[in-house]
Amino acid sequence: MILINDTIFLVIDGSPSTSFLEAIKSLKHIDSVFFYSSLPDIIDDINKGQYAYLVYLCETEETLIDSIRKSREELDQHIVTLSMYNIKEKATRDLSKEAGSFIFFQLFKNILKHMPTTDQAKKTMITTCRNYYRGKLTELVNIDEFDRTYKSADAIPWFVKDTFINKFINKVLRTEDVSVLYQFRFYIMDLSEQLEMKFLELKEKQKDVLRLYRHSQLNHDEVENFQRSIGNLISTNEYLLTSSIRSVAYDFATKSPKSEGFERVLFEYQVDLNIVQTIVIADVREYSTFPEQAEFLVDIGAVFQIDSCQYSVEEDLWHIQVHATNQGTDFAAEYMEYQKKKMIESNIFLMFGNLLLEMGEYAKAERYFDTILNSMNPNDEEIACIFFNFGRTHQLKGDFNRAINCYHRAYNLHMDARPKRLASAGKALNGLGIVYSEQGRQLKAEECFQRAMKLYKKSIPKKHVDVAGALINLGTIDCDRQHYDEAVVKYRKAKKIYDSSLPPDHPNHAVPRVNLGNVYLAAKDYSKACEEYEIALKLQQQSLPNDHPNIARTLHNLAIAQTHLGNIEQAKQYLERAEEIANHVLSSKHPVVSSIRKTKALMEEES
Structure with missing residues (x-):
């Protein structure tokens, strides 16, 4: 018997008795049984028993060892897959609190639409599903059928069937993890496209209000959250299967057994097809x-x-009524349009990696770019862009030496090209300067920023956002040298460029505000520092995921400023939130995490 991760591989020499097989049938920890026997007939007898564990017949010692090795590899992959998909799940998102996450989810959908359909995308999904459902014979049969017969036009029929597709796709969507969702891009693209086609048919047939119903069970906290959130917007993180007949959903809701700690709920969705476009x-x-x-x-x-x-006491049922609205997407429309233009101008595969970086998912971005580099035969320019993004990733993670190497490689590739790619080379220099600045090597940082500006002047308009980025970085050098007036001038120039070039909901609008706050903090004008940080925080919360590292940085800055103003309790609240985010998304060695710890220690000493 071999024990692996609390899972048993059972090796049996010869043919076991029927009573023995029945005795181990209920043991959940048994994953695989290996029969070491030269009698092939025993495997037929065992398969007729339809046991839950996987069964292997090994006629030689070599076959036995090889089967165990392969099963171990498959089990390891299965465990990794389970852990990936059994993380936090959220069926809905409260847009009053999670607007940034919603924007990035919409961006993800748009990126998917622009991605080409490939056989590799399908293989990735199939492999993931097989790993997840390892040992589940019924679902493995369904997966094999899907692999053999699936066509894009079959996306909806497959979803409404009670198979792995319906269960797993929504489970994946509720994780809100775009790197996980990416593995299912093949099917999600097809399903959304087919739904859009059917929606056009529906709008031709029906012009008035559509009422849909759905039963569910929510825990007490979720119900209370709905009670507190009347008037708030929510967005769905899954495909909702509903009924247009109230009694269908009502019967399911009232007759289904109630799970412990949960409440039965009947949702009513009202959709005015004449008004709602999104x-x-x-x-x-x-x-x-x-x-x-x-x-x-x-x-x-x-x-x-x-x-x-x-809540209806008589029915022991919660009734939740909602109506469809365009509001959630209106506030993100311009930002989405801006990102769509960027998609047209750049490689769509690199855009997905950029999305991960902008969301603060640095480790996932690194893995993604590594996959692109090693499996998709990128051209010279794409390789340079990948190394630039490796540089960004390492810089944001606090791994500065690796960041420097990657930025240098990106710069050299762009400058060695014919013709030279000056704007891209400037971005690599700008990245290098940021790393040197983080290391306290201000002279080298300033040199890089100035060289970047020279390249920008030769290659891009004066009001380009990359020029604004370089101005902000040069302003940071001024601030470190206590040349505060010069820093403010550069930050305000950058702000004007962002205001004229970026959509209102772009997260970079917060950058000049944060840096102005830094100037006032360094100049000991703590009230003005707080004002700028508060504005920056509001902008970030509107345009970034809730646990983005930039939000942690701003909260930390606010904690420092509030401490100087004597608002200790307020400072502690900011610091607590900053620490929670930083510990969740950054490594323990990251400079931001270290700074937060130092601030916390100082506050504890003084209290």
Whole structure:
């Protein structure tokens, strides 16, 4: 018997008795049973028993060892896959608190739409599903059928069937992890595209208000959150299978057994098809096993406003009413348009890595760029861009030596090209300067920023956002030298460029504000510092995921400024939030984490 990660590989020499097989049938820890025997007939007898564990017949010692080795590799992959997909799950997002996450989720959808469909994308999804459902014979059969027969037009029929697709895709979506979602891009692209086509058909047939119903079970905290959030916007992180017949959902809601700690809920969705333009709904009853249930499928990212949340004692049922709205996407529209233009101008595969970086997912971005570099035969310019992004990744993670090497390589590749790619080389120099500045090597940093500006003057307009970035970095050098007036001038110039060049919801609008706050903090004008940091924080919370490292930095700065103003309790609250985010998304050795620890220690000493 071999024990691996609390999972048993059982090796049996010869043919076991039926009573023995029955005795081990209920043991959940047994993953695989290896029969070491030269009698092939025993495997047929065992398979007839339909045991939950995997069964292998090994006629030689070499076969036995090889089978165990392969099973161990498969099990390891299975465990990794399970841990990846069994993380936090959220079916909805409160847009009053998580606007930034919503924007990036929408960006992810747009990037998917622009990605080419490839056989490799399908293989990635199939492999992941097989790893996840290892040992689940019924689902493995379904996966094999999907692999053999699936076509894009089958996306909706496969989803409404009770198979791994329906269960796993929504589970994946609820993780909100775009690097995980990327592995399912092949199917998500198809399903959303097919839903859009069906939605156009629906709008031709129906012009008025559509009412849909869905049963669910929510825990007490989730119900209370709905009660507190009347009027708030929520967006769906999954494909919602609903019914247009109230009694169908009502019967499921009232007759299904209630899980301990959960409440039964009936959702009512009201969709005015004459008003709402940003929601996609498809009538899928023609594909359903139960067409009488009149099922409608709602696409991911649909936005609803909560109208009411009321409990019926007689029914022991919560009734939650919401209506579809365009509001959630209106505030992000310009930013989305800006990003779409960037997609057209750049490599779509690199855009996905950039999205991970902008979300603060540095480790995932690094893995992604490494995959692109080693598996997609990038050209010279793409290789240079990948190394630039490696530089950004290492810089943001605090691994400065590796960042310097990557930025140098990117710079050399751009300058060795014919013709030279001056603007891209300037960005690499700018990145180098940031790293040197972080290391306290201000002279080298200033040299890099000035060289970057010279290249920008030859290659891009004066009001380009990259010029603004270099101005901010040069302003930081001025601030470190206590040349505060000069720093403020550069920051204000950068702010004007951002104001005229970026959409209102772009996170870079916060950058000049943060740096102005830094100037006032260094100059000991703590009230003005707080004002700038508060504005920056608001901008960041509107445009970045809640746990983004930049938010942690701003919260930390606010804690320092509030401490100097004597607002200790307020400072502690800011610092606590900063520490929570930093510990979640950054390594323990990252400079931001170290700075937060130092500030916390100082505050504890003084209290």
